[in-house]
Amino acid sequence: MASLPRTFSLLFCLLILLALSTQHLVQADKSYSFFAPTAATRWVAGQQGLVSIISTDKAKGDASPTDRLLTITLRTKSGGIFPSTTVVATIKDGIQLLIPANSTATQVQLDITDFIVPATLTAGENYLVHLERASSGLFDFDRTTDSSNFQIFAAPPAGNTTTGLPTMTSTIMQPTLTTTTANLTTTPTPTLPAGQTCNDIREQCAAQSRAYQEATATTPCSCGATLVVPTIVGNSAPGSIKANVKLTFQSTGGPTAALAFLLLVVMTLF
Structure with missing residues (x-):
């Protein structure tokens, strides 16, 4: 009977070792990393969610299309002493992301742009994208990689409808403008001959x-x-006053001649 507790203790230790070994078989893979989403990512339920993965895993020369297939899921993380994750949506299943065997590249990138976040998801900040690579051999165990925790907002309400609000009618008053036209008299511009x-x-x-x-x-x-x-000429010139008086005296007679003679005497004195 004393051996029963010892047997139970041995079985308990074996169970612990089995659990630890199983936990070790599924480990984080550093060959894959997330470029998106990050801790600053904000998704909206019902809209597109971008997932970008970078792989440094290189294919072997004899790799087949079914080697190292990836399953990518959206999960929510729960707290507690032993945190766990719950799958809420499958993003991609059964895809391969390997550097070709004959390539000199150091990494390849996969951008998933056709994933629509389920509109029924509850808003929260404990969401993450989980990558799991299936084993491809006896010593190639399952490997996992997680993105940072990020936030998802609730889906916006359909349409922008409001009820119970009064309808406001806006009336714009247009001022009446009165135009006064002054009576302007147009004066023709003076012109010269062409x-x-x-x-x-x-x-x-x-x-x-x-x-x-x-x-x-x-x-x-x-x-x-x-x-x-006035025209100024000499006394004896044909057009002078003296000559004109003399001519008048010679051609006229009577008082006219005497007046002409008197004027001639006056003109001579001066």
């Missing part, structure tokens, strides 16, 4: 012994009254 300027008119006035008048607001420049310019 091809002539006021300098030409000035010369014409001088040739005609007429006064030159400057242009005003209503009349153009023009020639005015005739100028009286």
Whole structure:
């Protein structure tokens, strides 16, 4: 009977070792990392969610299309002493993300842009994307990688409908504008004959012994009254006053001749 407790103790230790070994078989894989989502990511239920994965895992020369397949799921994380995750949606299942065997690249990237976040998800901040790579051999165990925890917002309500609110009617008052038109008298602009300027008119006035008048607001420049310019000639010249009187005296008689003689005497004295 004393051996029973010892047997139970041995079985208990074996169970613990089995659990530890099983836990060791599923471990985080550093060959894969998340570029998105990050801790700053904010998804909205019912809308697109971007997942971007970078892989440094390189395929072997004899790799088949079924080697190292990936399953990517959206999960929510619960707290407690022994935290766990719960699958809420499958993002991609059975995809391969390997660097080709003959490639010189150091990494490859997968962008998943066609995933729509389920509209029924509850808003929260304990969401994460979980990557799991299936084993492909006896010593290639299952491996997992998780993104950072991020937040998902609730789906927005359908439409923008409001009830119970009064309808506001806006009336814009247009001012009445009264236009007053003043009676304007248009004065014709003074003009000159074609091809002539006021300098030409000035010369014409001088040739005609007429006064030159400057242009005003209503009349153009023009020639005015005739100028009286006395002609000064000598006493004996044919056109002088003395000669004219003598001619008049000779051609007339009576008082006219006497008056002419008297004027001639006066003119001679002066």
